[in-house]
Amino acid sequence: MIFLTDIYLDHAATTPVRPEVWQEMKPFLDGTYQGNPSSIHRFGREARAAVDAARMTIAESVGAGTEEIIFTSGGTEADNLAVTGAARAREHEGRHVITTEVEHHAVLHACEQLEREGFDVTYLPVTADGTVRVETVQQALREDTILVTMMYANNETGIINPIAEIGECLRGHEALFHTDAVQAYGMLPIDVASLQVDMLTASAHKINGPKGAGFLYVKKETTLHPLIFGGEQERRLRPGTENVPAIVGFGAAVQSLQKERETRAKTYGQLVAHLLTTLASEDVPYEINGIEEKRLPSIINLHFPGTSTEPLLAQLDLEGVAVASGSACTAGSFQPSHVLKAMYGEEDPRVRASIRISVGFGNDEDQMETAAQAIANIAKRQRKILTEN
Template sequence: MDRLIYLDNAATTRTAPEVVEAMLPYFSESYGNPSSVYSFAAKNKDAVTGTRETIAKILGADTSEIYFTAGGTESDNWALKAAAEAYASKGKHIITTKIEHHAILHTGAYLEKRGYEVTYLDVDENGVVSPAAVEAAIRPDTILISVMFANNEIGTIEPIREIGQIARAHGVLFHTDAVQAFGQIPIRVDDCCIDMLSASGHKLNGPKGIGFLYIRKGVKIRSFIHGGAQERKRRAGTENVPGIIGLGAAAQRAARSMEERTAKERELRDHLIGRVLAEIPYSRLNGHPTDRLPNNANFSFRFIEGESLLIMLDMKGICASSGSACTSGSLDPSHVLLAIGLPHEIAHGSLRLTLGEETTREDIDYVVDALKEIVARLRDMSPLYEDFVKKNRQ
């Protein structure tokens, strides 16, 4: 393999060198347990508090509203399960969408087995959920609305501010899975009337195994992990100090570089989309054409299988995906692509390319040239494509 082009940054990102550097002392030098009372450990407690302050400032939140977790999946589980339990006396109805990450969808299924009712809202052909549909689904027993900030597969940014305002007006808790959005687009929790927000470190050039859940003051939510007084008695377990420090460094770095970095990503993304749609016949862009994450491009190619496409791209040193990394290995087409109305045979031929700060225009051109060659080769082997061409010649 002559080169490696990594275009799967929605799955995970490279931990930035300065983030690693910030973490290193907390493995072998400042290794004290933050819950201990002596001064050696107190330094780590202060460092953890510093990260809490950093994240709170980025979100426009209070320091006490940030709780560290093991990542986005845990944060989503905590938000739904603990809120459902805490507000069960008010009602057992939850609203979400059909295109959420499986951390939300599977948690919803778990709650349904325990007597809760979950409404899964449709989205339009671009993957956008209608705020009016959200409002129409609210009932007297609705206790929680959970809508992701931006979709992890097709990149569509949802109308979170409008949905938050609707939830607030009806006195319903509002949670958003911002795992893909945090660090990529500006988020202010007060502006969007957000009560809970999930995020993960490894999506923004931070370490894996660390994330946070923002919980607005006054939200009645139960402890998720029991066994200690950490995270103000809501999430027991010795703090992952190196991970927390890395998360803080990555969040600060992402906020500082966001404007310049995302402008570059948008330019390259649009160049990628333009070339693919113009030069590869029977291709389509999935997701909203403009209201999408700066680094996301998701395509469907008719008459090919996504798995074969990924293998052949890998042989050329290109790392990509057909959807969420959490469902890799599944033979089923993406639930997101089916939800926006794609038939199975087209959804199977999908490709997600997510750019990073190191992606260059040369990389994009290499990938498009490779895609043109691979798609043509796969179609040459497809009897469906052969029949299609014959019919169109008649």
């Protein structure tokens, strides 16, 4: 079904594959290049060369060595490998893990599994602005802390955590430091040495690459236990035949990103600003969730007083405007945001009356204006109905 508007504002969930990325992937899907990267014949060597080229591009993008990049099926697998792999590898040194209450479920559920295995996990709170305080991390550190894992930028609010400062406070402690940079990777310049992280996660489909490819940066000499077992691929940490087309697409997406990151960030920030200006002109009350000065330019989470998230999303969908309430990984049924609960408390009206808007490739100011007008009209109708009832 084609809607009258068809405005996609859910780029934090997934992004469209850019044309230049598809062109790079196509020869590895149509049979032009068909070898297994582990094969020693010419076909295999061609596939291996393509994987190696993508690995080099990605390694350079975060200031890492090629041997420090492990390809995975996406951000979730990379997070799981980092969290459970590090904890299990170091449990003889301690069994305490530190994370936050606002992590992606790939980290939270991995930590819950570690608790079932007997690990002690501390879930740090965040302030109302959505950030973790460095001193909170310092206070939670113990002698038996073996891992600290926290996201660079939140997938629901876009709020940026002080990862470099936290990395500095961990200097001298034996705990490994992992950051989920899935949302940050497309918007912020990243250098693993400056951040002082031991592990970092990113995903192709968040930066206009294909689904099915992610990577985990693993600092040299960091020991992890694999999640699966098989061949020699990816330093035995992620055995199995590499997804060559997706990895090639990932590399192509990173090449585009490296050339355009600042331009994209500026453009997306302007689009969000235009949407907010239009909302203001429509005289609809709204509040920004989280602190404006510490937010990715592409993501904004808005509270509309006197509304309800679920019908707001449904009515916007009928208008052809795609937004979200939180992580796409909770799809199937509406669940109040665990991130907003952590920020404001479970009973705060923001928890059940907020939406996430995330912009990206293909969006323009006309779409922002149309979407803002649709949001304003629906929010006003909801407020009127709720007031009358």
